[in-house]
Amino acid sequence: MSRRKPNNMRARFERSCRALLSTNHVAVVNIDPSGRQGMINWKNCKNIPPGQRIADAVCDFAHRWTIYLSVQCRDQWGHRYTKSVEVAPQGNYLAAHLEDVIEETYKDLVAESNPNHRIASGWIAIPAEVSLTEEQAARVFDAVGVWSQQKAA
Template identity: 75%
Template sequence: MSKRKLHNMRARLERSCRALLSTNHVAVVNIDPSGRQGMINWQNCKNIPPGQRIADAVCDIAHRWTIYISVMCQKANGEQYCKSVEIAPQGNYRAEHLTDVIEETYESLRTECNTNHSAAGNCTFTCRLAD
């Protein structure tokens, strides 16, 4: 007769949090220089109202992430364009451990842009949980 697996509360909590974020298609969006940050449903682009349960699921559990950083620029004639990069770190990371990767990529992308065109200084980055 086989033995039943022991109850692992941490693993159960992680599965529950990942399921919550997966069903809601959660993506974290940050807009510079305004400093606005929020969560959206990346499938239909609707805001997800702030809630402690979803915030804890994003911040307290390690996930696989896909990070999309975009700098919006405007030429002197009014034409707008954007420079973007997408990075997908290998492995599972908590949100607080991604700051170094995001800042490094953010700064390198801003230096690539023409300083006369990025006068508005708008930069957006989206962190999405990888499927």
């Protein structure tokens, strides 16, 4: 007779949290220069109200992240354009350790953009292996008001 695996409460809780993030299509969005940071459903672009359960699911477990970094610019004729790059770091990372992964790529992308055209910059971090299209990322950035940011001095 085979023995049952012992109950692993932590693994069960982790699966539950991953399912919660997956069904709600959770993404963490950060916008500069305002410093606005929050969670949004990347599929329907609705804000996810701050809640302990979703925050714990994002922060307490290591995930395979997909990070979409973007700089929003407006040229002298008023035309909007973006410079973007998507990064998928190898391995699982806690949300607290993402800063090290994002920082250098983010600074390089901002440095490549024209400072006279730059309106805002930001990133979208999804705790799953999901690739965003440019249109999806633009809708998420529009939903959080990236184009109404004050120009960085």
